[in-house]
Amino acid sequence: MTVALGGRTAIITGAGGGLGRAHALYLAGKGARVLVNDVSAEAAERVAAEIVAAGGEAMAFAASVTDEEAVERMVAAISGAWGRVDILVNNAGILRDKSFAKMTIADFRTVVDVHLIGAAICTKAVWEPMRAQGHGRIVMTTSSSGLCGNFGQANYGAAKMALVGLMQTLGIEGEKYGIRVNCLAPTAATQMTEGVLDAESLALLAPDRVSPALLTLVGDDAPTRAIVCAGAGHVAAAHVTLTAGRYIGAGDDAGEQIVAHWPDIADRADEIVPAYGFVQAEREVAAARGHR
DSSP states (O other), rough: OTTTTTOOEEEEOOOOSSSHHHHHHHHHTTEEEEEEEEEEEEHHHHHHHHHHHHOOOOEEOOOOTHHHHHHHHHHHHHHHHHHHEEEEEEEEOOOOOOOOOTTHHHHHHHHHIIIIIHHHHHHHHHHHHHHHHTOOEEEEOOOHHHHOOOBBBBBHHHHHHHHHHHHHHHHHGGGGTTEEEEEEHHHHHHHTTTTTTTTHHHHHHOOOTTTHHHHHHTTTTTOOOOEEEEEETTEEEEEBBBOOOOOOOTTTHHHHHHHHHHHHHHTTTOOBBOOSHHHHHHHHHHHHTTTO
């Protein structure tokens, strides 16, 4: 046991197995007191017991992240037991993979409800306590399927990219209250990836090789609005960027000009990572004024 997170408390959703379990064990090993959430009470209790057996502090709380009242009770439970909630890792998720042609809207909605709306519900429940104490660390679990796309995962990819947008805005809104919000894009061998990768790859992609990336995102010196990609012990950062672009104007042939100059417009040589969404509008207006 180390104390990098000594005195901190954490909620990990979907932590009854797989990646969530690895996260819970890892943060507990760094000294955090951990509330293990899962829809299965048995699974949550089993992981909490593992933490306690290893010398840590943990409690189990069974609830669906889509149940607002249950999530409120969960936050009340951790606050009542340990006096505060410092860390939320939105990990809970499901898959309903099919090509978009075969996917039902019900399958689309269910995946978005768990990943996106569930994360929003949990984040909303901890937001005021974190604001009041002037400290909070929130991690959204995004995915390469959202950042880059993946066949058969239109619902999952849409939800995962939406979490990036949620993170970007909450990072801005939470900054003055000491709340830092980031994304983790994991690659891990879990029930969700069985049958997709070969046995050797699955062994390399053990969930516990992802969890160390959390320490950067939940510690006292955590960044905010970072997207960290982790798997098999490899860590990288992803960014939403904006190319330098080109001023086209508003002539009758503007559309044709965009087509003609598309290679220049899409050239990534001088791309930037905007500090906030309005950077796009500011630069567009500045370009227009410069060509009066």
